[in-house]
Structure formats: C-alpha cells, structure tokens
Amino acid sequence: MSNLLTLERAHLALGTTRVLDGVTVGINEGARIGVVGRNGGGKSTLLRVIAGELDLDDGRLTRSGATTVRLLSQADTLDPAATVGEVVLGDLAEHEWAGDARVRGVLEGLLGGQAAEGVGGLDATVGPLSGGERRRVALAAALVEDADVLMLDEPTNHMDVEGVAWLAEHLVSRRTRRGQALVTITHDRWFLDAVAERTWEVVDGRVEQYEGGYAAYVLAKAERERIAAVTAERRNNLLRKELAWLRRGPPARTSKPKFRIDAANALIADEPPLRDEVDLVRFASTRLGKDVIDLHDASVALGDRRLLDRVTWHLAPGERIGVVGVNGAGKSTLLRVIAGERELDSGKRKQGITVRIGHLSQEVSELDRLAQRRVIDAVEEVRKVTHLGRKEVTASQLAKRLGFSGGRQQTRVADLSGGERRRLQILRILMDEPNVLLLDEPTNDLDIETLTQLEDVLDGWPGTLLVVSHDRYLLERISDRQVAVMGDGRVRDLPGGVPEYLRLRERSSTGERAKGEQAALPSSGPRDQEAKGEAGGLPSPSPAEEREARKTMARVEKQLTRLSEREARLHADLAAAAAGGEDHQRLQGLDADLRALVAEREELELEWLEAGEIVE
Template identity: 35%
Template sequence: MNYLSAENISKSFGDKWLFKDLTLGLSRGDKMALIGANGTGKTTLMTILAGVTPLDKGSVSVRKDIRVGYLEQAPDFDGQLPVLEVLFSGNNPVAKAVKEYEEALLSGDDKRFAAAIEKVDSLQAWDFEARVKEILGKLGIPDVTVKIGTMSGGQRKRVALAKVLIESPDLLILDEPTNHLDLSMVEWLENYLNTQNTTLLLVTHDRYFLDTVCNVIVELDNGSLYTYKGNYAYFLEKKAEREAIEASEVDKARNLYRKELDWIRRQPKARGTKAKYRVDAFEDTKEKASQRKFDNQIELNVKSARLGSKIVELHSVGKRFGNRTVVNNFLYTFKKGDRIGIVGKNGAGKSTLLNMITGELRPDNGQVVRGDTVQFGYYKQTDLEYKDGQRVVDWVKDVAEVIRLGTGQTVTASQYLNAFLFPPHKQGTLIEKLSGGEKRRLQLLRILMAEPNFLILDEPTNDLDITTLNILEEFLMNFPGCLIIVSHDRYFLDRLVDHLFVFEDSGNIRDFPGNYTDYRNFLAENNDPKNDAKTQATTASAKSETPAAPTKRKLSYKEQKELESLEHEMAALEKQKAIFIEKLNGGSGSHEELTQWAKEIEQLNAKMEEKEMRWLELSEMG
C-alpha cells in the first residue's frame, strides 16, 4: 500500500536548481532514511514531502485515509503557550480527553476531575494516557505547565518530538529526531520506533540508529536520488559498488569524448545537416565526461601547539546551583593522549564540568589547575557568529590567509576550506545561505585554526552529515593532544574514546575504563545501572590481580589502522595470485612467461605469509 508518492519534483532558489525531477515512493511499513551531504537539500525535500514548502515542478500525493506527523529541524511554537497546550493541540478526540484530564488534575476541581475521568473512560483512553506519560518521561519533559518560551532550543525540540509521537500518526516524517537527546533517550526512541507499527521517513546522521531502525536508505547526491533496500551497512556496500561503476563510466565517456571531439572539429560544415544523431550523442557524452566527483576524502592534518607535562588537574571540584549538586567533589588529572567521552542525562551537569575545566566557570569548592602550555579548542552548541553579507572564504581569511598543517606545510584559506568539504564554488556563498550543518562545520574549522592541544567538543555531531563525520573521526583519531567529547552519537563515541566520565545521581561522576559499548555491556552484566564506582573499581582490581588471565591491551589507533589496512592488502594479494594461477592453468604462455608467472606467485606467497603473521599478531593483541 503506497502511503506517499512524489513524482518529478523540482526545487530552485533563484536561478539555481537544488534538485530536478526527483521521484520517490513510500509504502506502508517502510522505515526510510534520507541521507546526503550538508547543503544538498535534504531538509528542503523533507519540507516539500511534508507539505510545508511549495515545489516548483512535479507533484506530491499522500494517501487520503492516513494521518501524517512532521517533526521539523527547528520547531517554532508560541512562546506564551504552556507545554500541555502544545502537546495536545491536535484534533484527536482521545488526545483532547487526556488533555482535559491533565488540566483537571492540576486544577484541584473535584467535579471537573470526575467529569474528565468519565470522558477518558468512555473513550477507553487510559492506555493512551499511560503512553503519553511514558513518552514525556523518557524524553525528559516532567512539567507540562512550563511555558515554551522559557525552554532551551533542545527542550523545545524534545517537546515537538513528544507531540508527534503522542499523535501516533500513520506516517512519521522526522528531521534529525536524535538531536538534543541524551544517550538513554536515543536508545529508547530507537526501541520505540522499532516496536511501533509506523511508517517512517527520517533524516539522521546517527549510524547505529540507521542500522537498527531503517530498512530503506535513500541518498540525495548531486541532485539525484539513489534507493537501497536494506540497512546502513547494506547501503555502504552498494554505494561503493555504484561509485566504482560510475567512475568507470566517466572514464569510458572521456575516452569516447576525445574521439568524438576530433570528429566534430574535422567536420564543422556537416554539423548542421549531417549525422545529427551523432552530434546529439556528442553533447550527451560531453556532459557525462565532464562529471567530477568532489574528493571528500582529503586528510585533515591541522597543527597543534606543544603540550607540556602539566595539563589540567581537578582537585575535588564541586558545583551547586541552589540546593542541587551537579558536580560532587570530582578528582582527576589529565594525561597526554587522554580521549574521554562524557555521558549523562540532559541537565546532569556535563557543560558545567567543561566550563570549569576551561575556566569559564569557577567551582564552589576544590581547585582546577591548568598547565601553562594548554590551549583549549572549545566547540559549543552555540550559533555561528558572522557579519551580514559575509562570504565563507572571507570569514576564514579574517583569522588567517595561510594555515599551518601538522606536517609543517602551509595551505591557503581556500585549500583549507576544501578539506572541510567546501569546494571552490561554495566558498563564495553568503554564510546566511548555508545549511545548519554547513554552519556547524565552519564553526569547527575556525576552532581548529587556532592550533589547540586540548579539544573539547560539546555535541559536535548535531547537524553534521555522515561524510563530514567520517572525515572528522579520521582527524580526531590522529589528534595528538587531549580530547573530551560530549555526544549522543554512540558510533562516534565508540570509535574515538578510551574511557568515560559517566554522570550519575547527586553530581557523582564515574570514571569508567572503556568506550560506550563497554559501559553498556558492564551495566547489562551487573544488572544494575546504579552500581557505584567503588564496586566497579573493586571488580577491575580483582581482575588485575589474577595472573592467569592478563588483560589484553587495546590496539593503538595506529595499530588499528594498520590492522584494517592489512586486511585490504591481503585481499588484494589474493586477487593478484588468482590472476597468475589462471594464466598458468591456461597454458597459452611461452616458456619465459610461464617461468615469470610462477616466480610472481612465489613472491606473492611470501608477501601474504608476512602480512598474515603481522595480522595474527595484531589480532591477538586486540
């Protein structure tokens, strides 16, 4: 059953087409993810499909008997309305009955409360009311009397998500639903969407979320849509195959173009009357041969200032706001190469700890000692600051026209922008015309230009596309200084951090050795998420005192990359060996060729044996 159909839709801004003649279909039960680079038009396409933005060409149709719920990227509500009014502003009679029940409960009017109960009873809405309570509790919205205008942007986004889920539409259209959720909320939402009989269309950069929730991946790339029936892992495999085929087709078109260009030049008079089909085919070949994929795999290698032996020491620091303790006597000494993830519920005090580390906030007790050589790079959840009418390249040149890399080389501001996925044609764009993700990328670029040796990234993955995340991860894996990451992106944390600061109740912070998946496994094994740090430390100590089962050390990032590289190299050698074996078995070569092929196989065997030994060594270490 087809729920949504888009036929030949096109959208332009001024004289520039964002995309043309796109066709998309969504069937009942599909859980479809729309992915693509920042600035390609994902949000615009979503607003068109949701009926918010008019299109220039084509048509969008939604099945008449279904209800559609839409979560926009930046929800806009009347700031004077309380949360309750926003949550139940739809026309669903069950939702209206539950809203009246909540209002009656708060009013203290017994008659009104009795009438509300009777109404809920008549509609058999108690299950609905219980589901509302679950959604509000899991998304951290305990007080429905608060006015929307007093809430942060992240809180408003969670209210908007709760509203959409409460309405329980047949088709959910969600733009970045995991932004501003903490890790427990992301995991709950993932489970909720997996267990609900809902058809889903969403934009997200969360790769674990994509892999476990979605069964269809649609990529918006260079104005075209590519559909993959499978999860994110399947998409990666098939995309690589598609790009290899496209690269081969472009190479063939370029070779043909050179031949046809010679024919065109030799017959200028004949073009008007002869072989018109060939002239038309030449234009098609020219267009195909002119295709150029922007290389988004440029390696970031930004210079960092030298870091001394004393970095940052936290001597039993504490912070309270009123009667609430958000950081309780936390003690830690940062070491070179520390790679720490910070996890905890929204409002637990994560940003408070970061601000005390950098000196933007004084602790109520204890002391923060910072080394003289420490240079912080602090990426916050704040809007990008720029002048009206300022262009991307000029904004970067305001800081420096030449940037030093970690290799000692220098690059121009334009080359530096290129590495951050701002190709030359994008560098003259007005900043106000950039997408949210592109502005976030610029903000990160500016911080790295200052050559920090202690990077603090507060939710760096919000609004960034997957391509940017992959490049950022590669850079951070080789970053030589200290790194602290606050993120709800589990894949990002797992790949980059060695241990965690876990915010628990009453401002207590657990220093956990391992990444986020290690921590979740630890909780599952102990069946108690509230086990204190002392229990965990005792367990770790007991393990370390058992000589029969020494703890394997983790591979370094360099060794991990070597292990991954070895797997590819071994596969390539195997293919080469198979080619020479096939030649030998063919029996068509001369005596000299047969001898040479046998020699090549012998050399390949030696190389493979050497690489296999190193692979086994690294595998056992990991």
C-alpha cells in the same frame, strides 16, 4: 506490502536551484527509511513535498486510500499559549490516553511520566519551555497521533544519548500497527543504523536509494562509485577510511552477517589504521610535556545542585575521551572547568605550562563581529598556515577539507547557514594550533558528509581531545575512551562504552545500584578489566572462555580459507563444464555442491561472529 505513498517524476525548483529533478520514490507499509544528504541539498523539501505542504512544478504525488501523514519539521510551530497536555494529547479524554499503554510509553519516554514532570507537568504553558523541552513536546505529540506515515526532520536534535536510544527503540518496536511507515532525516549515524532499513541520499536533485542503514549505505555507495570509476580522490579517501572503521569495528555494526561486498572488502584491504595512536601520543607528548590538566577534589555547584562533587581527574597527553550524560547533568560545565573558564567552588585545577586550549562551545555568537568578513579572511585572521600532525596546511586547504570550496570561501560570514557557521567556528579553533581540544556538541547542524570530513581531520590531530556529544557514532569513532557525567556530581569511567552508560541509567531510574557504581574515575592508564563486567551488570567472560573463543576463531578462519579455495575450484569447474557442453546432470551436481559450500561458509561466519563477541 501495499504502497502508501508514491512520488512520480517530481520536479521542483526553488529560485535558481533545482531541488528535485525527475525524482520517483515510493513508501510501502512497514518501511523505515533514513534520509541523508548535505545541508541545503533538499532533504527537508523532499519531506514537505511528500507531506503535501509544497506543490510540485511537475510530476505527481499519489496517496493510497485514507493514508494519514504527519510531518514533524525542524521549525518550532507550537502555540506558546497552549499547555503541554493540549499539544500532546489534543482532545483525548483522560481515560482514553491513561488506558493506552502506547501513549503512556511516549509520555514516560519523552516527558518524564504521565504527569510530564520533565517539562513541568501537563498543565505547564509551552511558552516558557526551553528549546529542547519544546522539541520533546512536539515529538511526543507526533508519536501520540500515530499517523500511518510518520516523517521526522532531525528528531534527535537537542536530545541526549538516553533520549536517542529510547526514540530508536520506540520507532522500531512500538510502532508495529499494519499499514505504518517511517521516514526520518538525521545526521545521527548510530540512530540511522538503529532505525533505518533503507537509506535515501538526496544529492544534486536526485534521490539515490540504498538497502540498510548507515553502515550498509557506506559500503554500497563505495561499491557504486568504484564500479562507476569515480576519481574524486579526496572523496574516495574519506569513504575508504569510513569503510575501514565500519569493517574493523564490532561485527554487529553491519547488522547482517550475509552482507558481503567483495569489491568493498578489496578496497579497504590495505587501508592503514585510522590513527597511529602510538605515534600521535608520542608527538602529543613532545608538544604538551607530561603535565596537561589535572583536577583535584574539584567541586562546582549551581544553586542547590552539585554538578561536580570532589572530582579528581588527570588528563594525559594524547588522550581522546568522549563524554556522555543527560541534558543538564553538567557536561558543558565540566568542559568549562577543564578550560579554566569556570572557577571551582572548592578543589584545585592545575595546568601544564605548554598547554594551549581550543574550546568549541555550543554558541556561535563569537562570529557576530565577523559578519561582514569573507570566510577565508575570518580563518586567516587567526593564522594563514598551520600544522596538522606533521603536515603543513594553509587556511584555504583546511577550509576546503571542511567543506568550504574555493567559491564558498569568498562568502560573507553573515550569509552562512547554521551548519556553515559551526564549521567556520571549528576551522578557526584548529588554525590556532591548540594542543588540548574541547568540543561541546560538535555535530550540531552538521550533515553526515561534513562529519566524516571533520573526523578525517581529527584523525591526524595530535593532542588531548575531549568531546561532549549525544552522537554515539562520533564518540566511538574519534575517542578511545568514554566517561559519563552522572548528574549527581560524579564523573564515571565507562569501560563498556555508551551501552554500559545506558544500563547504568536504566538501573538508576528504577532505584537499583550495582556493586562498584560508586567507583571514582581512574586516572589515565590501563583500565581495570574486572570493571568491564561489573559496570554493565553482565559477567565478563572468564579467561578460559576467552581462550576457547580465540581457538574457535582460529579454527573457523582456517576452515573458511579452505572453503574459499574449494569455492574457487568449483566456480572454475562450472565454467569449464558449461563451456565444454557437458550434460545437464553434471552441471546440476556442481551447482548443488556450490550451494552446499555457501551454506557451510555462512554457518562458519556466524560461529566466528559469536566467538568474536566474547573476545571483543
């Protein structure tokens, strides 16, 4: 594969901060690269340098031949007086773009079809559009242009789960022309895993490179730090918990069955479960009692739209629920209704007498009155000491866990970045010791490292948790159950998780309706196993098939154990033969035996994974 762009020994300082310090990276044709790193670490600056928008202090940027580059930044640079058609299609004649399946696919996926109904039509003026609509228009324009090197800075911002899934599929399957490459900054770990084949981490002026997406990046990063004997205990603990989640989740999360790091496996061998769910529910029950929040035939309308239509829902102590739905479906309204901040048009809301609600909204205006206060003062205003699970922590300790170091705790609130303000907002809510926590898009403006820290804090938080998010990874990571706000007034349980929701949305968009789609949301408790198959449109495995799959897994595990013992003996025989100076033919025979054994082990691992998908 030929090289499209090369950045060599790049140095760049902004003010007193050295953003790039001798960085050398290359982009080959066919590359799909995800860029991660802390907020303010230099990710966007790196892309601007590669795009030629920022000059280097030292070093060289070279571009192969007539390679074209397009950077979609986070800044909104659209002309408010332009029409959607002018921005997205430029000078393309109607017969040109209408006859191009790729362009039609972009219009359908991002703007609601060739007529762009989702943003008011191709003749709609950009100025009155919402932030999310303007972002979709800008993204559509970048995809239609189809540059050789496409660079996207946080493309999933303001997009719902469905939009993120479409974008990932488009970038992987539709951008297939020779000589193309993709570089994307993202904090969406599901999107990173779905799109990236290589990950760059921007840290301390360097760019560390890893093979694979987020799962592979976490494993490889932990292995590098283990080998380098990194002793930052808190950071390693977070990585170990993340590893435990990745390796104990669905097998497909690592994407490559051959991807094995023995040292990383040893690192998490004794790692306890992320959450002791039984203990947390028991502790939550003592804090909340039996009654949390109940909705009975709850209905809410916005103009002619019915956001909630006779919804009945019982929230139990210790439940951890993720909420998905398209933008405007009513997810935030549902949280406000549960919080008691939005009155019902009809129906009834009942709240337990011991309930204490913490509601993280998408706005951060509540911090405006604290603009001149220090971070630690803003936190201690709520409470100086709190309890996280069974542990007592001070405001300063919790602030440090969420990324505010000792020095940063002295910063004025007015000087904080958007991500830091979001973290401070979460901190203040947690310090208030709620026992029902409602989080509306908590990942907005947060980098991946901060997200893992937040997840670690929430692992030990006992209470009822509802989180609205388009971040599929976060939903799977911190919730034990997912529901969907369908946009037609219903709230539906998702035994099959987000993939089931996407299948439902796809069927809905083509006018199909599956059996059981009108089922009401069940109250907490064991979920109907039959719904698991019907809701996703795929048949559930029969009990006989599950039993057979479990037998296969048990048989394969025994065979793998025996193979491991044989492999250890062969390695020992090889070492002894080499040390004893035995003839070359003997060494070749042992080596051939070892290769055959490795091939057999890989076939057994694939067989185990296939059986595991049936009983998953």
